[in-house]
Amino acid sequence: MPPRSMRAALIETPGSPAVAGERPEPARGEGEVLVAVSAAPIVPLDRLCASGTSYFGVPSTPYVPGVQGVGLVLEGSADLPKGTPVWFATNAGMQPGDGSMRSVAAVPEHDVVALANGADPVLVAALxxxxxxxxxxxxxxxxxxxxxxxxxxxxxxxxxxxxxxxxxxxxxxxxxxxxxxxxxxxxxxxxxxxxxxxxxxxxxxxxxxxxxxxxxxxxxxxxxxxxxxxxxxxxxxxxxxxxxxxxxxxxxxxxxxxxxxxxxxxxxxxxxxxxxxxNELTPAQRAEALAHVVAQVRAGRLTTAHEAVPLVDVTGVWDRGGDRIVLIP
The missing domain is CATH 3.40.50.720 (NAD(P)-binding Rossmann-like Domain)
Incomplete structure (x- = not known):
């Protein structure tokens, strides 16, 4: 039975804005966690990688951009059971493979950080x-x-x-x-x-x-x-x-x-x-820092100007400056 399709942003031509499209829903591989993506920010590194002018080289296209995201575990492990809110990182645009700007992402477990309940996922993604x-x-x-x-x-x-x-x-x-x-x-x-x-x-x-x-x-x-x-x-x-x-x-x-x-x-x-x-942080240091960020968000002591935008509208906001754009699949 073929995999189901899902919503995704796609870089089809390096140097051009991302477009809304579809991608096969990924299956969970060995050592991976399957995440239902709640929010995926557009950050400068995403645009740089997609431009084809970064020191990572010209990426293979088409690919799904997004070097970080926030979501809920669909399929995980004993340490990351189903329903756990998580932040995750990807190497999209830097290495072959798809990133966070899609409905479901398969991510190596070492790039997934469990988050405390109660923080706004869109704000956490923006930060x-x-x-x-x-x-x-x-x-x-x-x-x-x-x-x-x-x-x-x-x-x-x-x-x-x-x-x-x-x-x-x-x-x-x-x-x-x-x-x-x-x-x-x-x-x-x-x-x-x-x-x-x-x-x-x-x-x-x-x-x-x-x-x-x-x-x-x-x-x-x-x-x-x-x-x-x-x-x-x-x-x-x-x-x-x-x-x-x-x-x-x-x-x-x-x-x-x-x-x-x-x-x-x-x-x-x-x-x-x-x-x-x-890049010099160990996974433990990154997780500890993210925990502090989320704690400050939950306490109402940390925010940033941001705008939530449906993923289908990605092309119109890809190059927009100003407040951080967070895509909602």
Whole structure:
């Protein structure tokens, strides 16, 4: 008997938006968990892989995109019985195989994390690994301690929004949010930042522009820790705002792959520039971080701007900027 078909988003041509279509419903393989997908976010990595321009190479098409999702176990194991709410990861676009943007997904058990009951699956999907990155950049890599001052760059993005809230719940003494748009700065203040400053031209490497940006960031005085998903001029300016022995944790380069950092700033303050990626996390670390994210969601202390969209409408929202899009199969 042939497998049943299911709803799915499909990348048919690298560089073109995903389209709504159908895919055979997968069977559970050895070591896999079958998940009924409740929500699948569209994240930058999905678009990058689907573009065919990433360092992973051009993906084989057609394939179902989606590197993460949230759902309920249909067929699992003793540790993941039927009905368990879960978050899961896939290698869609990076390796052959289908991702999360479909009604049912077959996922290796080591890429599935059980979630506590009671959290909104759409919100958890919207936050996902972005919130994990924010939390681990603050704590695991950044060593945040209660009372320290934190500067969050790119506070309008999902990572930045999460970093503002998670820094507050972790006991940060003062939080400065830096964001380009006025709406993003207002949102950062509503989420718990003490002050919000405009970023300006983050693509400039002019010394005068970097100095002006640093002066804006220093509105509240020096800071102990910078969360930086931008790099570029914003990172160079933020380094000038650090206290002696302060730390900047870089977890992205949306403003530029290089930054005009001067040696005198590094040496005069003995500051540390630290890199972070979710890829270095062990499954246990990732599960623990996700558990913290979900606990904060359930407590009403963590959210992000997002929009739930039916999967059938994927083409129209594939390239949309702004609030995170979460597809509902």
């Amino acid at each position: 996902g690994l972005s919130a994990v990155a924010a939390w681990m950049a603050l704590t695991f890599r950044g060593g945040l301690t209660a009372g320290e001052r934190v500067l969050v760059l790119g506070a309008g993005g999902v990572v930045g929004q999460a970093a503002v809230q998670l820094a507050r719940s972790a006991g940060a003494g003062r939080i400065v949010a830096a964001a380009r748009g006025e709406r993003s700065r207002e949102r950062a203040l509503a989420l718990g930042a003490d002050v919000a400053v405009p970023l300006g031209d983050t693509a400039s490497d002019d010394v005068a522009d970097v100095t002006e940006l640093a002066d804006r960031m220093r509105v509240d005085g020096p800071v102990d820790l910078v969360v930086d998903p931008l790099f570029g001029a914003a990172a160079a300016a933020a380094l000038r705002v650090l206290r002696p022995h302060g730390r900047l944790v870089n977890l992205g380069s949306s403003a530029g792959e290089t930054a005009p950092i001067d040696s005198s700033t590094l040496r005069s303050r003995s500051v540390a520039v630290l890199g972070y990626t979710n």
